[in-house]
Amino acid sequence: MNYRRIFGNVWQSALVLILTLAPALAAAQNSIESIRVWPSPDKTRIVFDLKKAPDYSYFTLYGSDPLRLVIDFSNTSLKTSLDELGEDSLLVDLIRTSTPKNNNDTRIVIELAAKSEPQIFPLPANESYPDRLVVDLPGKSAERSGPAKSIAELKDRKVTIAIDAGHGGDDPGSIGPSGTYEKTVVLKIARALASMINDDPGMQAYLIRSGDYYVDLNLRPQKAWQAKADFFVSIHADAFRTPQPRGASVWVLSKRRADSEVGRWLEGTERKSELLGGAETIIRDTGHEPFLAQTLLDMSMDSSIAGAYSASRYIIDEMSRITKMHKSKPQAASFAVLKSPDKPSLLVETGFISNPHEERLLNSNGHQQKLARAIYNGIRQYFVNNPLDNTYLANHGTIEYTVKSGDALSLIAERYGTTVAAIKRENNLKSSVLQVGQKLTIPSR
The missing domain is CATH 2.60.40.3500 (Immunoglobulin-like)
Structure with a gap:
């Protein structure tokens, strides 16, 4: 028996098979x-x-x-x-x-x-x-949904609040124990907040993202600037590697990050995409005087941080009434979205999504509404006490409210952080009975 011929034929067959399968393997x-x-x-x-x-x-x-x-x-x-x-x-x-x-x-x-x-x-x-x-x-790919307004729809003489729902699209953010996405929860809270702000005759909301898509971190404050926003608030949900931590917190830009941003803005006029807020105007108008530009930017950034600290205290006070606070004072951090020098900017952590109890709360529409109301009340109180010239809130520290079915004075008072007595006094009411469609003036506290 010729074993050499047999084995030779086997190897030839194997080689043919390999060559035949090569395209499939590729x-x-x-x-x-x-x-x-x-x-x-x-x-x-x-x-x-x-x-x-x-x-x-x-x-x-x-x-x-x-x-x-x-x-x-x-x-x-x-x-x-x-x-x-x-x-x-x-x-x-x-x-x-x-x-x-x-x-x-x-x-x-x-x-x-x-x-x-x-x-x-x-x-x-x-x-x-x-x-x-x-x-x-x-290119235009979707209509702005929900309570969102386009830049063209924003009106003068109202305080404009830019609301940034964190994450979005293929960035889910933190994920809770039962699979809740941070991006989904914070968008619901942001939309509720926008709706409340747009119901206020002295304020209007601009949603940085109005749907489930991602916006680059550096573009978020730039979009707020394009909308000529007077205030920027970013909504998030916290997370930790263990389930125990819980509670909300409010964050503002750290002074170290602020100083770093000023230095980056002054590096050169070619970095136009990073000249957010009023920085580009300041640098252009004082381009031949770099020290003046730095001084003006420093002052503007300091003013924005001071405003954010002041507003955050009002928001913390409101949120502490409806949820546990992880931090009872404003916290400072180097968040990229808080770097605008022309407006107060802050970030609200609405709770720990990694905590099973708070994950259930954050999924609750009732709790989302309460969180949005607390943030709204805090922002409004800040602008009532720090009014911008020639705006509605500078001349009216009150809200006009139309009574809806199921309303009661006690509920309205709780919603707007005031008292039944104050509402009755402001509207010369002798009784607590309300009529649907009735107009009420809600006083500031």
Whole structure:
């Protein structure tokens, strides 16, 4: 028996099998596991979750109908459905596949309603997500929802409050023991706060994010500046590695961070994207006098921090009536969203989402409403006691309230942090009986 010939034939067969399977093995190098679409008022973000870091290229077809962005993933298979993707975006009409350059690739075609200059970049895996390819498509993608107002809808002579709901989109924030996302809770509180502020004749709210999408940290104070906001409040929920800590707290910018920001702003006029608040105007107007610019920025930042400290005390006082406080005094930290030199800016931690009891509270609509009311009362009290010139609150320290079904004087008094006697005195009421539609003037405390 010729064993050499037999074994030779076996090796030849094995080699043929390996060569035959090589394309299939190459095709399995990477895969698209899921696709997520996050429309926001000014852009749509599309996130491709992959098994490994992506090898990709892309091009646009804007000279034909429909307008298309084409992305080629090399040696990548598609393991997720494209059904119903992009349906909530005003910018994205359809996400589909097309014939790739070779059988091992995947070609994704994004059909657009309008031209958009895509920003495409990979992100490495982290504890929450695998390797990703992020596609940002600038352009109107969603209507501002809920109680949100656009910048064009904001009116003069009202105090404008910019409300920043933390995290959003593919950044869930902290996650509670039962799976509650911080981004979801804080958006509900922010919307409730915006609704209360917009019901106040002397105030108006601007939501930095009005839906479930992410806004870059440096863009949040910039959006507040674009809205000409007089005050900035960022809403968050705290977390710790153990479940015991609980309670709310209020934070303002640390002086060390403030000094650092002043130095960065003064580095050069080419960093326009970081010249937030009134900093750009100050530097431009005093560009030939750098020491004057630094002095003015220092004074402006000090004034903003002092205003934030003052407002935070009112908010802490209101919140302590309805929830446990983790810190009974304002805390200072280097939060990126608190760096505007032209307005008081603070961050409210509404409770520890990592604490099972507080997670249940934060999920409760009733508790969300109470937290929003406490923040609203604190902000309003600050502007009544520190009125801005030529605004409604500078001339009226009161609120006009329309009685609704189920209202009682005691409930209205509790809601606005005043007393039944004060409301009756302000409105010359002889009785506590109210009529639906009745107008009441709510005095400041």
